Amino acid sequence: MGKHHQKKRRQIMRFQLEKKPEPSKKMLFATPILAVLLTMVLGAIVFSILGYDGLGAVREIFLTPIMNSLKWQDLAVKAAPLIIIGVGLSIGYRANVWNIGAEGQYIVGGLAATGVALFTHDMSGWWLLPLMGLAGMAGGMAWVFIPALLRTKLNVNEILTSLMLTYVAIQLLNFLIFGPWKSPTAYGQPQTVLFNADQILPYIIPGTIVQAGAPIAVFIAIMAWLIMSRSVFGFQVKTVGSAPNAARYGGFSTNKTIWLVLLISGGLAGFAGMLEVAGPFNRMVPSFPAGYGFTAIIVAFLGRLHPIGVLIAGIVLAITFVGGEVAQTTIGLPNAAVGLFQAMMLFLLLAGDVLVRYNIKRVRRA
Amino acid sequence: MNIDLTIAIIITMVGASTPLLLAALGELVVEKSGVLNLGVEGMMLVGAVVGFAVTYITGNPWIGILAAAFAGSAASLIFAFLTLSLSANQVATGLALTIFGSGFSALFGQPFTGKPIALFKSIFPDSLTDHPILRVFFDYSPLVYFSLFMVFAVWWFLQKTRAGLILRAVGENDHSAHSIGYSVIKVRYGAVAFGGAMAGIGGACFPLILTPQWVEGLTGGRGWIALALVVFSAWKPTRLLAGAYLFGLIATMELYAKAAGGSFRIIPSELWASLPYLATIIVLVLISLRHKGNSSAPACLGKPFISSN
Numbered sequence: 001m002g003k004h005h006q007k008k009r010r011q012i013m014r015f016q017l018e019k020k021p022e023p024s025k026k027m028l029f030a031t032p033i034l035a036v037l038l039t040m041v042l043g044a045i046v047f048s049i050l051g052y053d054g055l056g057a058v059r060e061i062f063l064t065p066i067m068n069s070l071k072w073q074d075l076a077v078k079a080a081p082l083i084i085i086g087v088g089l090s091i092g093y094r095a096n097v098w099n100i101g102a103e104g105q106y107i108v109g110g111l112a113a114t115g116v117a118l119f120t121h122d123m124s125g126w127w128l129l130p131l132m133g134l135a136g137m138a139g140g141m142a143w144v145f146i147p148a149l150l151r152t153k154l155n156v157n158e159i160l161t162s163l164m165l166t167y168v169a170i171q172l173l174n175f176l177i178f179g180p181w182k183s184p185t186a187y188g189q190p191q192t193v194l195f196n197a198d199q200i201l202p203y204i205i206p207g208t209i210v211q212a213g214a215p216i217a218v219f220i221a222i223m224a225w226l227i228m229s230r231s232v233f234g235f236q237v238k239t240v241g242s243a244p245n246a247a248r249y250g251g252f253s254t255n256k257t258i259w260l261v262l263l264i265s266g267g268l269a270g271f272a273g274m275l276e277v278a279g280p281f282n283r284m285v286p287s288f289p290a291g292y293g294f295t296a297i298i299v300a301f302l303g304r305l306h307p308i309g310v311l312i313a314g315i316v317l318a319i320t321f322v323g324g325e326v327a328q329t330t331i332g333l334p335n336a337a338v339g340l341f342q343a344m345m346l347f348l349l350l351a352g353d354v355l356v357r358y359n360i361k362r363v364r365r366a
Numbered sequence: 367m368n369i370d371l372t373i374a375i376i377i378t379m380v381g382a383s384t385p386l387l388l389a390a391l392g393e394l395v396v397e398k399s400g401v402l403n404l405g406v407e408g409m410m411l412v413g414a415v416v417g418f419a420v421t422y423i424t425g426n427p428w429i430g431i432l433a434a435a436f437a438g439s440a441a442s443l444i445f446a447f448l449t450l451s452l453s454a455n456q457v458a459t460g461l462a463l464t465i466f467g468s469g470f471s472a473l474f475g476q477p478f479t480g481k482p483i484a485l486f487k488s489i490f491p492d493s494l495t496d497h498p499i500l501r502v503f504f505d506y507s508p509l510v511y512f513s514l515f516m517v518f519a520v521w522w523f524l525q526k527t528r529a530g531l532i533l534r535a536v537g538e539n540d541h542s543a544h545s546i547g548y549s550v551i552k553v554r555y556g557a558v559a560f561g562g563a564m565a566g567i568g569g570a571c572f573p574l575i576l577t578p579q580w581v582e583g584l585t586g587g588r589g590w591i592a593l594a595l596v597v598f599s600a601w602k603p604t605r606l607l608a609g610a611y612l613f614g615l616i617a618t619m620e621l622y623a624k625a626a627g628g629s630f631r632i633i634p635s636e637l638w639a640s641l642p643y644l645a646t647i648i649v650l651v652l653i654s655l656r657h658k659g660n661s662s663a664p665a666c667l668g669k670p671f672i673s674s675n
Contacts, residue, residue: 017453017672098457146647154654159404159457160594161650164643167587175636297461334476336582339469346462347444354452 017358024356031352032302032309036062036316039345046344047337056331061323061341073208074322075315077280080213081106081272081292083314086299087224087307088268092261094228094305095241099262101147101162102269103293104169105140109270110277111173112139114192114284117199117277118181128198133274140270141263143169148262152255158262170289177284192284201279213275217314220268224307237261269293295321298346317342373502375618380510383614385410385571385585387513390592390599390606391520392564397596398524399557400537400550400666404460405445407589408467409562410569413438415471417570418580419478427486431509431570438566439559441467446558450551453670468583478580486574507575509567514607516564521603533557537664540671550671565589587643594646598653600662609649616641 040058048054065071085102092099099105113132120128143165150156174190183193201211228234239247240257247254272292277284299317303309324338354360389406396403416437421430445463448454486507488495494504524530535543536553544550572584591613599606620638 019672100461150647150651150654154651156647156650156654157597160590160597161647163587163590164594164646167643168640171636171640175634178636179634294465298465301458334473336469336472336476339465340473341469343462343466343469346465347448347459350448350454350459350462351452353454358453 016361016363017354018361020357020359027352027356028304031355032304032313032349035302035345035349035352038348039341042344042348043341046340047333052333052337053331057327057333057337060327060330060333061320061338063323064326065319065322071322071326073205073210074325075318076210076214078321079314079318080217081276082296082299082317083217083311084213084220084272084275085265085269085293085296086303086310086314087221088265089296090300090303090305090307090310091224091228091237092265093241093300095237095257095261096244097151097241097258097261098159099144099147099162099265100159100297101144101164101166101293102265102296103289103291104162104166105143105266105269106273106276106293107166107169107173107289108143109136109140109273110284110288111169111176111273112136112142112270113274113277114176114181117195118192120199121193121196124196124198126198128196129201129278132199132278133271136270136272136274136277137267138270140266140268140273142266143270144262144266148259148266151262152258158258166293173284173288174286177286181284183283190286194283195278199278200282201275209280211275211279213272213279216275218311221307221311228307233260269296295342298342301346302349320345370498373499375615375622376502377505378621379611379614379618380506381575381614382617383610384507384510384513384575385568386588386592386595386613387568387607387610388509388516388571389565389568389589390595390610391513391516391603392561392568393592394596394599394601394603394606395520395524395533395564396557396561397667398537398601398664399533399554400540400664400669400671401449401554401558402456402460402668403442403445403463403558403561404457404593405442405463405467405589406561406565406592407585407587408464408470409438409441409565410572410585410589410592411467411471411583412441413566413569414572414584415475415478415569415580416566418483418573419474421486421570421574422478422481422483427484427574430574431486431567434566434570435563436566438564438569439562441470442558442562442565443555445562446555449670450554450558453672456668456670464589472582475580475582479582481580483573483578485578507571509571509575512567517603517607524603534664537666540666540669544671554671565592568592591642591646594650597663598649600653600657601664613642613645616645 040062044054044058047057065075085106089099089102112135116132116135144162146165147158147161150161151158177192178190181192183191201213204210204212204215236252236257239250240252240254244254277288281288295317299310299313302316303313320338320341324335327333328335389410393403393406413434417430417434420433421427441463445459448459449456486509488505489508490504495501524534532548533553536548536550540550569585573580595606595609598609620641623638624635
């Protein structure tokens with residue numbers, strides 16, 4: 001009996017991975033699209049099993065925001081911070097530098113911009129917004145400065161330090177808006193005063209809620225694309241990430257690259273924070289940390305760490321956010337379901353990576 | 367400082383440390399096998415929500431814990447399949463697992479918001495748990511004793527058993543282990559599943575022994591602190607125990623400082639709340655200063671294994 005069983009087991013087909021000589025370009029493009037499509041299929045099945053209207057969930061989350069032109073402005077608003085943060089993170093990830101604390105850098109960027117806004121609250125002029133933008137970038141950079149210093153000087157893992165500082169940033173936000181920055185006119189609400197008219201981003205398209213953040217996000221993605229594909233810096237980042245020994249031989253300093261990519265990702269996250277606080281929020285509130293910094297990690301991967309890919313992926317993730325709100329009101333799907341869809345998408349994408357780098361060979365074990 | 371307060375602080379500290387200790391012990395075994403699973407926070411959240419829900423429905427915390435262990439393990443197997451069978455990037459997949467865990471727990475926890483369960487308390491007689499002195503030994507949830515037992519069990523497994531030796535070999539030199547006939551992938555699957563179960567139980571500690579209700583994101587980054595603790599411990603279970611209790615003490619200080627007021631009020635409560643995270647960073651710095659150059663990390667940590675035959 002035992003022997004027979006063993007014999008049978010030997011007949012089972014096995015699969016083995018074999019490294020491709022070159023990562024497949026075709027698969028690199030195809031797998032993110034496949035991941036999104038598979039998420040829709042799998043999502044419909046999983047949510048049907050859970051007792052929800054699975055097909056309805058997929059339709060509302062993925063299609064309604066595209067089909068309904070009234071939702072496009074919401075997409076632009078949601079996509080902007082995701083794209084800006086995602087572009088920064090993707091540059092770092094290219095160099096194998098794992099800043100996962102963008103949420104904290106986003107918060108501190110928003111706080112720095114708020115600080116400038118409160119300080120200049122009785123002033124006016126075109127220069128207020130640029131100054132707040134600079135403060136936002138500086139805030140984000142300051143928050144990533146510690147992980148960068150510790151990684152380059154002491155070889156402390158930036159994954160843990162950048163994430164830990166996110167929790168500290170949330171406490172800093174609470175301290176400021178429950179304490180010194182609390183508006184005296186908000187009836188005890190923990191929030192700052194409203195920014196003045198010159199401290200609020202202009203509306204780009206009349207009659208919509210689209211502010212300057214959206215075109216800035218597109219501009220940043222295109223600039224990043226040019227820099228990453230045309231400049232020595234872009235080459236340096238890619239080499240340090242994919243072939244650290246070659247980079248050293250070629251005279252690229254690893255530490256300098258780490259510093260640069262971390263400051264860029266922190267600065268962009270901080271800038272996104274400024275665009276949010278001076279945009280949709282108009283003031284600093286406790287609900288400011290909306291998780292953009294974490295979702296931007298998915299955006300970076302789904303966009304294949306390519307700035308234009310990130311631009312598209314940012315819109316895809318924005319669709320799921322906007323669609324999630326739609327599904328909540330139309331079919332009563334809990335908002336948290338969106339997080340599950342997003343996680344599923346990332347899992348499927350990572351699973352699809354195997355097709356980029358490996359051939360799957362069927363082998364018969366003798 | 368009076369004795370009652372000291373004992374109360376010790377009891378709170380041990381409780382606060384237990385989820386960290388359990389999750390970190392699991393991750394220690396995972397990393398010893400050469401795998402870096404950054405999804406601890408996500409697996410803890412999955413364990414927390416399943417542990418809460420099952421305890422609420424069955425009214426039996428033992429079944430709740432068992433369910434949490436299974437759920438954590440099941441979540442970890444997603445990670446295992448992607449990284450071990452499909453050799454996906456471990457860092458990215460671990461992050462994905464954490465994102466999955468927070469989405470999963472938010473969705474499934476929603477119906478349980480505001481619903482109470484009973485704390486999973488000590489099973490010793492009241493004469494011991496209410497005794498002014500002896501309660502320092504007896505006034506704990508069974509999960510606390512389980513976590514202490516697991517410190518010993520993990521140490522014993524890694525140092526004294528053949529299976530532990532194989533697991534360490536796989537983590538130190540996967541190709542050698544493979545060439546002498548051990549299945550690197552199978553060993554790692556086992557380690558990851560164990561880590562998931564431990565993280566699941568650790569997550570279940572939050573609603574079962576700390577605050578008996580469901581709160582979204584209740585782990586508050588403890589899974590990441592557990593990862594830092596493994597580095598702090600230099601992959602030694604006994605040092606892990608010391609590290610976890612140190613963090614428990616910091617968290618306890620926050621609670622007592624908030625309650626005490628007075629001179630503690632000079633320090634804003636937000637700074638107290640930041641302390642565990644700042645302490646984690648400081649600990650990581652101290653460790654790297656001590657081990658300059660020669661890290662005690664398993665040699666194959668985080669590297670994918672592709673068999674070459």
